[in-house]
Amino acid sequence: MSLLARIDQPADLRGLSHPELVRLAGEIRDFLIRHVAATGGHLGPNLGVVELTLALHRVFDSPRDRLLWDVGHQAYVHKIVTGRAGEFTGLRQRGGLSGYPSREESAHDHIEHSHASAALSYADGMAKAAQFAGEADRHIVAVVGDGALTGGLAWEALNNIAEAPGRPVVIVVNDNGRSYAPTVGGLARHLAALRAHAGYERLAGWGKQALGGAGTPGRALHRTLHAAKEGIKEGLRAGLGEDHAEAVTPHSLFGALGLQYIGPVDGHDITALEAALERAKAHGAPAVVHCITRKGLGYAPAEQDEEDHLHGIGTIDPRTGRPLRPAGLTWSAAFGRELVELADTHPEVVAITAAMPGSVGLNDFAARYPARFFDVGIAEQHAVASAAGMAMAGLHPVIALYGTFLNRALDQVLMDLALHRLGATLVLDRSGVTGDDGPSHNGLWDLAMLQAVPGLRIAAPRDARTLREQLRQAVSVTDAPTVLRYPRGAVGPEIPAAGRAGAVDVLREAAPGTDPVLLIAVGTTAAVALEAAGLCAGRGVEVTVVDPRWVKPLPGELPALAAGHALVVTVEDGLRTGGVGTAVVQALQEAGVRTPVRVLGVADGFPRQATRAEILTEAGLTARAVADTVIQAAAQVAAAASPGGPRTASGFER
Numbered sequence: 001m002s003l004l005a006r007i008d009q010p011a012d013l014r015g016l017s018h019p020e021l022v023r024l025a026g027e028i029r030d031f032l033i034r035h036v037a038a039t040g041g042h043l044g045p046n047l048g049v050v051e052l053t054l055a056l057h058r059v060f061d062s063p064r065d066r067l068l069w070d071v072g073h074q075a076y077v078h079k080i081v082t083g084r085a086g087e088f089t090g091l092r093q094r095g096g097l098s099g100y101p102s103r104e105e106s107a108h109d110h111i112e113h114s115h116a117s118a119a120l121s122y123a124d125g126m127a128k129a130a131q132f133a134g135e136a137d138r139h140i141v142a143v144v145g146d147g148a149l150t151g152g153l154a155w156e157a158l159n160n161i162a163e164a165p166g167r168p169v170v171i172v173v174n175d176n177g178r179s180y181a182p183t184v185g186g187l188a189r190h191l192a193a194l195r196a197h198a199g200y201e202r203l204a205g206w207g208k209q210a211l212g213g214a215g216t217p218g219r220a221l222h223r224t225l226h227a228a229k230e231g232i233k234e235g236l237r238a239g240l241g242e243d244h245a246e247a248v249t250p251h252s253l254f255g256a257l258g259l260q261y262i263g264p265v266d267g268h269d270i271t272a273l274e275a276a277l278e279r280a281k282a283h284g285a286p287a288v289v290h291c292i293t294r295k296g297l298g299y300a301p302a303e304q305d306e307e308d309h310l311h312g313i314g315t316i317d318p319r320t321g322r323p324l325r326p327a328g329l330t331w332s333a334a335f336g337r338e339l340v341e342l343a344d345t346h347p348e349v350v351a352i353t354a355a356m357p358g359s360v361g362l363n364d365f366a367a368r369y370p371a372r373f374f375d376v377g378i379a380e381q382h383a384v385a386s387a388a389g390m391a392m393a394g395l396h397p398v399i400a401l402y403g404t405f406l407n408r409a410l411d412q413v414l415m416d417l418a419l420h421r422l423g424a425t426l427v428l429d430r431s432g433v434t435g436d437d438g439p440s441h442n443g444l445w446d447l448a449m450l451q452a453v454p455g456l457r458i459a460a461p462r463d464a465r466t467l468r469e470q471l472r473q474a475v476s477v478t479d480a481p482t483v484l485r486y487p488r489g490a491v492g493p494e495i496p497a498a499g500r501a502g503a504v505d506v507l508r509e510a511a512p513g514t515d516p517v518l519l520i521a522v523g524t525t526a527a528v529a530l531e532a533a534g535l536c537a538g539r540g541v542e543v544t545v546v547d548p549r550w551v552k553p554l555p556g557e558l559p560a561l562a563a564g565h566a567l568v569v570t571v572e573d574g575l576r577t578g579g580v581g582t583a584v585v586q587a588l589q590e591a592g593v594r595t596p597v598r599v600l601g602v603a604d605g606f607p608r609q610a611t612r613a614e615i616l617t618e619a620g621l622t623a624r625a626v627a628d629t630v631i632q633a634a635a636q637v638a639a640a641a642s643p644g645g646p647r648t649a650s651g652f653e654r
């Protein structure tokens with residue numbers, strides 16, 4: 001019988017011998033590869049924390065002790081050992097297991113969102129609450145990756161944790177040297193120095209032990225090696241200068257803050273991990289356990305994947321690690337290709353990523369223009385604020401982020417880019433419904449949130465051609481921030497315009513002589529809108545479909561277009577409340593146009609993990625649902641317009 005089958009709760013781990021733990025770790029790796037290959041998910045990160053998770057659940061007593069996971073994408077092993085192994089066939093699926101901790105699933109889970117660098121703040125808060133409650137025996141443990149540590153919020157928390165020696169928190173740094181790509185910056189260099197120092201001393205220790213037992217020649221050789229080591233240290237001191245001297249024998253940044261630093265520890269040696277965690281647990285004050293792990297360990301395709309060690313995958317062939325479904329041209333790739341072409345003729349263009357170069361399509365740009373490419377780490381606020389500095393100095397920064405991660409940099413967009421009227425371009429990938437990555441990954445809030453930013457301009461491309469056109473337009477704007485937003489995945493077929501109404505693309509014109517409906521499609525909803533218009537025509541309702549292209553500020557032609565139609569329906573892959581549709585309602589009212597408006601989008605809330613199609617269906621954003629809405633609303637308008645018909649408001653929203 002497999003050991004894994006015997007593990008239903010953390011207590012089941014505590015009776016296992018060391019050889020059994022090693023065997024269990026192997027079984028868990030096989031389990032992860034088998035299941036995540038079939039469902040998609042975060043394979044590399046979870047393969048890297050198998051031993052660490054086992055040690056954590058043997059040393060600490062979850063759920064009384066709170067175990068927090070920063071980002072939470074690496075909590076699959078935590079879920080396996082807390083009784084959810086049987087649910088992995090439904091990983092990241094509707095009604096199935098979330099890809100992140102979920103309080104609904106288990107008392108062992110706490111932080112449900114996937115936005116990095118927040119776990120230490122929760123730990124500080126929970127430690128304060130435990131202190132208030134006099135719960136001195138409740139341990140607060142936060143696992144934070146080296147990538148997540150490049151986020152500023154983590155340092156705000158560390159500053160507070162370090163402020164209270166009497167309020168213990170165990171901070172486990174899961175250092176695998178990578179975000180997606182290798183982690184960048186001074187912190188990464190510092191962690192590497194700590195790692196090297198450990199390796200350095202471990203090698204020296206090994207040398208002494210191995211050679212010391214090899215008689216006179218061995219001892220002589222050890223003396224030579226020791227002298228060489230000292231010489232290297234001196235040389236490094238001389239070469240690097242005193243101020244870098246610590247690079248050879250570093251004192252940790254954490255220690256400098258007054259935190260107890262324990263490590264570096266081999267993050268795959270369960271015995272060493274447990275000893276270090278026990279030390280931190282008994283320390284009685286905030287302590288950092290610096291664990292050295294390897295992302296993707298135990299699965300060759302992940303270990304050999306130079307880009308990101310199979311950080312986040314779709315379904316793959318477990319034998320090869322290769323995707324089962326080729327992606328085709330993605331929005332990210334279309335953007336990256338166009339930006340490289342743009343950069344060829346626009347020397348002022350530079351590109352910024354927040355630790356996700358490959359995911360946002362910037363690998364080619366980075367290879368072709370390394371001096372004009374900047375990975376700032378998981379630091380979206382800094383990405384935008386530093387872009388403000390670049391723009392003020394005459395560059396045109398293009399900051400490529402996932403839509404959902406822009407949320408945390410709204411103040412920088414408002415006060416650093418918009419207030420100064422700076423020419424910088426935000427490219428928001430994964431905007432709209434993403435689906436299986438859970439509620440915190442849907443890019444639902446950008447269109448609503450950014451409506452509030454004075455002067456900012458937003459483009460929503462409907463296909464690769466409009467993306468190319470709008471990116472070039474955006475980069476030519478030097479006195480305001482611009483935004484492009486598009487969804488995750490493959491670009492659809494090109495959607496040509498049938499005509500133009502000023503700045504507005506007319507994608508389909510209603511047949512003359514009817515009470516037509518004006519369907520305003522934002523970005524990629526154009527395809528759905530055109531299909532819906534066809535369905536409406538088949539049911540006797542004529543529909544004009546337009547794409548405004550730039551949705552903030554709205555094209556001035558829209559009110560006049562609306563005045564010529566019996567009803568306006570807007571469709572967007574974003575929040576209904578406060579999005580483009582709401583702006584259309586306001587624009588018509590301000591123009592004195594009384595055509596009724598129906599706004600379609602994603603209702604308020606946090607759609608749980610499901611496929612993009614399932615969530616769009618629930619939101620009424622499929623062609624059939626849009627057609628039904630148009631038909632129903634058109635009938636209401638017609639009834640209201642007939643003599644003695646029911647009165648309707650000048651504009652109404654669902």
Ligand SMILES: Cc1ncc(C[n+]2csc(CCOP(=O)(O)OP(=O)(O)O)c2C)c(N)n1
Nearest residue numbers: 045114115116145146147148178179355405
């Ligand atoms: C605010 C924010 N920006 C970007 C991301 C995307 N993201 C998810 S995991 C990850 C890398 C995390 O690196 P690390 O913390 O070292 O964890 P590891 O995957 O190495 O275990 C990134 C950038 C995110 N989750 N949150």
Ligand SMILES: CC(=O)[C@@H](O)[C@H](O)COP(=O)(O)O
Nearest residue numbers: 071073114312359430437488
């Ligand atoms: C955890 C995290 O934020 C990323 O790893 C994200 O899950 C990747 O999303 P994509 O799969 O859309 O690149």
Ligand SMILES: [Mg+2]
Nearest residue numbers: 145146147178
């Ligand atoms: Mg990492």
